[in-house]
Amino acid sequence: MSDTVTLGVERIPLARRDWFVRALQLGVILFFIGAWEGLGRAGVLDPFYYSRPSLFLPRIAEWFAPGSTAGDIWLDIRVTLTETVLGFVIGTLLGLIVGYAFARNRLLGLAFDPLLSMFNAIPRLVLAPVFILAFGIDLASKVALGVTLVFFIVFFATFAAVRDVDQTLVDNVRILGARRRDVTFEVLLPAAFSAIVASLRTSAGFAFAGAVVAEYIGSNAGLGRRIATAEAFFDSTGVFGGIVLIALLALLLDSLLQLAEGRSSRWKPRRER
Amino acid sequence: MPPSITLRGVSKVYRPPKKPPYLAIDGVDLDVDQGRFVSVVGPSGCGKSTILALVAGLITATSGTITIRDDPVRAVRTDVGFLFQRDALLPWRTVRENVSLALRFRGLGRREIADRVDPWLARVRLAPFADNFPHELSGGMRKRAQLAQSLVVDPSVLLMDEPFSALDVQTRNLMENELLELWGASGKTVLFITHDLEEAIALSDELVVMTAGPGRIKARYPVPLPRPRNVSEVRFAPGFVSLYERAWSDLRDEVLRSYERSLRSAS
Ligand SMILES: Nc1ncnc2c1ncn2[C@@H]1O[C@H](COP(=O)(O)OP(=O)(O)OP(=O)(O)O)[C@@H](O)[C@H]1O
Numbered sequence: 001m002s003d004t005v006t007l008g009v010e011r012i013p014l015a016r017r018d019w020f021v022r023a024l025q026l027g028v029i030l031f032f033i034g035a036w037e038g039l040g041r042a043g044v045l046d047p048f049y050y051s052r053p054s055l056f057l058p059r060i061a062e063w064f065a066p067g068s069t070a071g072d073i074w075l076d077i078r079v080t081l082t083e084t085v086l087g088f089v090i091g092t093l094l095g096l097i098v099g100y101a102f103a104r105n106r107l108l109g110l111a112f113d114p115l116l117s118m119f120n121a122i123p124r125l126v127l128a129p130v131f132i133l134a135f136g137i138d139l140a141s142k143v144a145l146g147v148t149l150v151f152f153i154v155f156f157a158t159f160a161a162v163r164d165v166d167q168t169l170v171d172n173v174r175i176l177g178a179r180r181r182d183v184t185f186e187v188l189l190p191a192a193f194s195a196i197v198a199s200l201r202t203s204a205g206f207a208f209a210g211a212v213v214a215e216y217i218g219s220n221a222g223l224g225r226r227i228a229t230a231e232a233f234f235d236s237t238g239v240f241g242g243i244v245l246i247a248l249l250a251l252l253l254d255s256l257l258q259l260a261e262g263r264s265s266r267w268k269p270r271r272e273r
Numbered sequence: 274m275p276p277s278i279t280l281r282g283v284s285k286v287y288r289p290p291k292k293p294p295y296l297a298i299d300g301v302d303l304d305v306d307q308g309r310f311v312s313v314v315g316p317s318g319c320g321k322s323t324i325l326a327l328v329a330g331l332i333t334a335t336s337g338t339i340t341i342r343d344d345p346v347r348a349v350r351t352d353v354g355f356l357f358q359r360d361a362l363l364p365w366r367t368v369r370e371n372v373s374l375a376l377r378f379r380g381l382g383r384r385e386i387a388d389r390v391d392p393w394l395a396r397v398r399l400a401p402f403a404d405n406f407p408h409e410l411s412g413g414m415r416k417r418a419q420l421a422q423s424l425v426v427d428p429s430v431l432l433m434d435e436p437f438s439a440l441d442v443q444t445r446n447l448m449e450n451e452l453l454e455l456w457g458a459s460g461k462t463v464l465f466i467t468h469d470l471e472e473a474i475a476l477s478d479e480l481v482v483m484t485a486g487p488g489r490i491k492a493r494y495p496v497p498l499p500r501p502r503n504v505s506e507v508r509f510a511p512g513f514v515s516l517y518e519r520a521w522s523d524l525r526d527e528v529l530r531s532y533e534r535s536l537r538s539a540s
């Protein structure tokens with residue numbers, strides 16, 4: 001008899017086999033597209049309203065073809081992304097600054113609490129027409145809507161993180177010699193950043209949605225504009241083409257942020273798989 | 274030896290919002306001579322942590338005076354080392370960065386910091402884990418990192434608030450021995466809080482027993498055990514048991530009183 005212990009070949013559950021999960025996910029998507037196409041061809045889903053993958057997928061390809069009659073698709077994408085990024089960055093910075101200030105200054109927080117709660121209670125999308133009237137039909141109104149959406153997410157995340165920061169951490173660094181500024185940069189802001197990073201994907205999604213919705217309501221360019229134009233011509237294929245393109249872009253944006261999130265949270269405890 | 278830490282008639286009243294004020298400690302007098310290792314035991318809630326926070330200047334006394342090396346405590350003291358019961362390492366900083374903090378706050382340069390941090394990482398056997406984050410360490414390793422973090426600036430006073438109570442018994446004995454070794458010939462004054470009488474006797478030169486809240490000093494005992502000590506053996510030393518029994522009879526009364534009071538306030 002040898003002393004070595006032979007471990008049984010570990011059975012890996014299906015949910016942990018990467019290739020299997022991927023294949024399953026692809027299968028679900030293909031099934032969905034196939035069902036849409038099939039139901040459309042069988043006349044169950046009227047293509048006039050619901051279009052069909054075999055109609056809008058070529059349409060998207062057509063948009064990207066040089067010399068497309070529907071206007072420059074790259075311009076639309078660039079416009080929407082610019083609005084998204086600006087709304088996201090400005091909203092995040094404002095949320096961070098105001099959230100930090102309110103958490104650090106009790107009186108300030110108390111004074112503004114009812115007003116902010118009121119603003120937060122407004123469904124932000126109804127502000128889109130207001131912003132278009134106030135800031136015009138171009139970039140500014142789209143960014144403004146994105147900012148109002150992103151601001152509150154980041155504001156609440158920062159406020160809660162700074163207010164509820166572990167007092168032991170603060171006491172410890174103070175005894176180690178931290179001045180006020182050190183406490184801010186070593187303890188409070190990192191605590192806030194980790195909350196913000198956790199809400200990064202949500203707030204970026206909101207900035208994107210804000211831009212598209214505001215474009216849809218009134219603009220000269222952008223993916224939202226493209227959908228609104230198609231709708232005006234009862235062109236459901238154009239509408240769905242735009243929607244699918246937006247979904248793909250959102251997905252891309254989200255996976256980029258997921259990457260950034262993973263990189264910036266190496267210090268966080270994670271359950272080993 | 275001149276006293277390193279003195280408390281004279283120190284009381285602390287907490288005034289929580291929307292609750293009645295609470296007298297946590299009442300007229301505490303305490304001298305800790307330089308280079309001595311003094312432990313404070315008492316029932317839960319008797320004000321042990323309060324005393325330590327007062328000495329470190331984290332909170333201010335309602336009355337009485339506190340001095341560290343003849344210097345009245347008025348603000349947070351950065352010339353002491355403080356070991357918290359709870360994890361106090363910055364979770365977003367690596368072990369090396371955590372141990373470097375006090376030196377960075379003092380404005381030292383990169384090279385100087387490395388020159389002083391590296392020996393400490395080696396001394397607490399964390400050199401191989403220098404670039405790990407706290408969550409990647411065991412509880413004992415985190416405690417050692419905290420020891421290095423507070424000792425890297427060589428404070429002459431070390432305040433410890435139940436630093437090892439979250440550890441399992443074996444790790445705890447190892448840490449206690451390591452602490453004694455680090456403290457050994459350092460000449461540092463240690464004020465050590467614990468609710469574990471055995472730990473208190475095994476480590477200290479002197480034992481202070483507190484009353485149930487509001488905390489007062491009930492009794493003080495010198496610990497006549499020879500050094501160097503091994504905490505897992507010293508409990509079999511002659512003198513340990515008799516001291517334990519005397520101190521325990523004091524402590525037991527207070528623990529019972531504190532327990533009865535908690536029952537009464539619960540009903
Ligand atoms: N910030 C505070 N506000 C109000 N009461 C407090 C505050 N901090 C402590 N107390 C009260 O003061 C008393 C002493 O607290 P302290 O933390 O010093 O006790 P302790 O002896 O360290 O207890 P333990 O052994 O459980 O750690 C307790 O009754 C506690 O409820």
Ligand SMILES: [Mg+2]
Pocket residue numbers: 321322323434
């Ligand atoms: Mg305590």
